Amino acid sequence: MKLLGERGVQRLLAGIAFSAISALLLIALFIIKEGLPFIIGYGPAKFLLASDWNPQLGRFGIWPMIVASVWVTLGAMLVGAPLGVACAAYLTEFVPRRVMGVVKPTIELLAGIPSVVYGFIGVMVLAPLIRSSLGGPGLSVLAGAAILGVMILPTIISISIDSIQAVPNSYREGSLALGATRWQTTYMVTIPAAKSGIIASIILGMGRAIGETMAVIMVAGNAVKIPGSPLDSVRTLTANIALEMGYATGRHREALFATGVVLLVIIMILNSLAGMAIRKRAAKR
Amino acid sequence: MSNKIEIHKLDLHYGKFQALKAVDMPIRERSITALIGPSGCGKSTLLRCLNRMNDLIAGVKVKGRVLLDGQDIYAPGVEVPELRKRVGMVFQRPNPFPLSVYDNVAYGLRVAGLRTRARTAEIVEKSLKGAWLWENLKDRLDSPALELPLDQQQRLCIARLLAVEPEVILMDEPCSALDPIATMKVEELMMELKKDYTIVIVTHNMQQAARVSEYSGYMLLGDMVEFGLTANIFTNPADPRTQDYITGRYG
Ligand SMILES: Nc1ncnc2c1ncn2[C@@H]1O[C@H](COP(=O)(O)OP(=O)(O)OP(=O)(O)O)[C@@H](O)[C@H]1O
Ligand SMILES: [Mg+2]
Numbered sequence: 001m002k003l004l005g006e007r008g009v010q011r012l013l014a015g016i017a018f019s020a021i022s023a024l025l026l027i028a029l030f031i032i033k034e035g036l037p038f039i040i041g042y043g044p045a046k047f048l049l050a051s052d053w054n055p056q057l058g059r060f061g062i063w064p065m066i067v068a069s070v071w072v073t074l075g076a077m078l079v080g081a082p083l084g085v086a087c088a089a090y091l092t093e094f095v096p097r098r099v100m101g102v103v104k105p106t107i108e109l110l111a112g113i114p115s116v117v118y119g120f121i122g123v124m125v126l127a128p129l130i131r132s133s134l135g136g137p138g139l140s141v142l143a144g145a146a147i148l149g150v151m152i153l154p155t156i157i158s159i160s161i162d163s164i165q166a167v168p169n170s171y172r173e174g175s176l177a178l179g180a181t182r183w184q185t186t187y188m189v190t191i192p193a194a195k196s197g198i199i200a201s202i203i204l205g206m207g208r209a210i211g212e213t214m215a216v217i218m219v220a221g222n223a224v225k226i227p228g229s230p231l232d233s234v235r236t237l238t239a240n241i242a243l244e245m246g247y248a249t250g251r252h253r254e255a256l257f258a259t260g261v262v263l264l265v266i267i268m269i270l271n272s273l274a275g276m277a278i279r280k281r282a283a284k285r
Numbered sequence: 286m287s288n289k290i291e292i293h294k295l296d297l298h299y300g301k302f303q304a305l306k307a308v309d310m311p312i313r314e315r316s317i318t319a320l321i322g323p324s325g326c327g328k329s330t331l332l333r334c335l336n337r338m339n340d341l342i343a344g345v346k347v348k349g350r351v352l353l354d355g356q357d358i359y360a361p362g363v364e365v366p367e368l369r370k371r372v373g374m375v376f377q378r379p380n381p382f383p384l385s386v387y388d389n390v391a392y393g394l395r396v397a398g399l400r401t402r403a404r405t406a407e408i409v410e411k412s413l414k415g416a417w418l419w420e421n422l423k424d425r426l427d428s429p430a431l432e433l434p435l436d437q438q439q440r441l442c443i444a445r446l447l448a449v450e451p452e453v454i455l456m457d458e459p460c461s462a463l464d465p466i467a468t469m470k471v472e473e474l475m476m477e478l479k480k481d482y483t484i485v486i487v488t489h490n491m492q493q494a495a496r497v498s499e500y501s502g503y504m505l506l507g508d509m510v511e512f513g514l515t516a517n518i519f520t521n522p523a524d525p526r527t528q529d530y531i532t533g534r535y536g
Contacts, residue, residue, distance in 0.1 A: 096343070170380035174442070177338060178449055179370030180396040188395065193383050 035257035053224045060255040064226045068234035075145025076209040081202045084156030092164040093186045111154035119218030122147040136231030139221035147215050152205035163197020196277045203274035207267050213238040237263050289314040289483040295349035304330045306507040317484045319494040322504035328487040332455050336372040337365050373451035377458045379438035381430035389430045393449035408448050416444035436467030456486040472497050495519050503527045
């Protein structure tokens with residue numbers, strides 16, 4: 001500290017913060033610079049909506065991957081959102097504070113498990129289970145959705161817990177004093193009062209699910225086709241980039257960058273939606 | 286008139302701290318009973334015993350009996366939500382739910398499982414009328430309750446309570462967040478409500494107790510020092526400690 005002085009430390013921190021932000025910006029700009037010209041040159045409609053992806057023949061329609069990403073993500077939300085919100089509500093409303101003090105950090109620790117581990121469990125346990133009990137190849141939309149649904153739980157649970165805890169106690173008392181049970185109070189008053197925070201948590205979870213790569217590559221099967229059922233194999237946008245970037249050159253490579261641009265746009269939209277939900281909550285207080 | 290509630294030898298501990306000491310008190314049916322006493326003497330605690338809101342606080346131990354129509358509400362097997370439907374509560378700070386006016390009043394009905402629209406609308410109207418809010422709010426049933434002025438919020442909380450048709454209404458300093466005019470309105474409303482309901486009110490305001498209540502209990506450090514007709518307590522208290530408080534030498 002002495003060496004730099006208060007001023008120096010401040011400048012150093014500012015410099016670090018600034019370089020981190022500029023690194024992010026540079027990455028985004030780089031992806032856009034590499035990908036955008038391709039989208040314009042190839043034709044946005046053809047790129048986004050055509051269903052054949054065949055780099056050898058110069059065909060770059062990413063529609064199947066978009067559909068796959070949407071299916072897998074929606075499936076993950078179907079698994080993760082109700083489970084995560086229910087879990088958060090249970091922990092905040094029905095479990096003593098002491099227990100909560102142990103459980104919440106544990107849940108946040110789950111967020112740190114590498115996605116390859118989730119993928120591994122999906123391949124070893126879930127996919128065989130699906131194959132033997134429901135049929136199909138096992139590596140499928142369903143497997144991807146289930147694994148992602150679990151992976152986004154920590155995000156949904158911990159943000160939902162924060163917003164449920166922020167609900168004023170007077171609402172709960174008012175409800176209980178009218179003869180509501182704790183369970184009725186939770187789903188009729190507390191959860192609706194925490195709505196915007198919960199929605200934000202779900203949108204952020206959705207962003208994670210769309211962007212997740214390793215686990216989906218391992219469990220979703222990676223076939224480039226529009227899935228006919230949840231038991232079909234699919235390849236998501238992220239998986240497509242990760243699988244082909246290693247050897248892609250020329251137009252193929254540009255097409256992958258363009259896929260990245262599409263992802264970037266989707267995630268930016270989701271994050272600003274989440275931001276809007278959170279700000280709405282702040283404004284209400 | 287008979288006793289709606291009888292409190293017998295009620296002890297309450299918050300952990301090791303004894304907040305109520307062998308409190309005895311009757312509460313007459315269809316009348317207003319006031320609990321008075323200096324800050325921290327246990328008025329709110331006693332009030333919250335009557336609908337078992339204290340159950341929500343960890344480490345609370347209650348001993349003694351509270352009879353509602355002769356039945357001990359602390360007996361094993363008592364359904365607490367059912368009890369709270371019979372003994373409703375209005376809080377110090379108005380606490381309407383972040384819902385519309387209509388949904389606030391309909392809340393208790395939904396909780397009780399009433400599903401028919403027409404019947405709900407009927408009861409909502411009746412309850413708002415009962416709390417003298419219908420004329421003000423009948424065109425704004427969809428507006429958010431939290432946007433109402435405070436006194437309307439408090440009366441909305443009363444309307445919300447009337448909808449579940451309680452027998453007893455507990456009020457913990459219901460006017461302390463209100464200005465004098467709004468306070469008067471709520472007091473008038475209480476005088477009207479006592480025709481149908483048994484009311485217990487905690488108040489810091491001596492004049493208010495004198496104006497609205499028939500019976501008063503004076504509490505000090507967890508003891509019920511004196512209980513009786515308000516007129517007697519205020520003009521001719523039996524206990525010198527009550528005398529000190531009434532004449533303003535205390536609190
Ligand atoms: N949750 C609690 N835990 C521990 N002690 C409590 C709790 N609530 C109240 N007490 C204590 O019990 C005593 C009585 O409190 P209570 O709130 O009933 O007083 P009161 O007469 O309503 O006071 P006021 O007029 O300030 O509202 C006080 O000494 C208070 O510190
Ligand atoms: Mg009090």
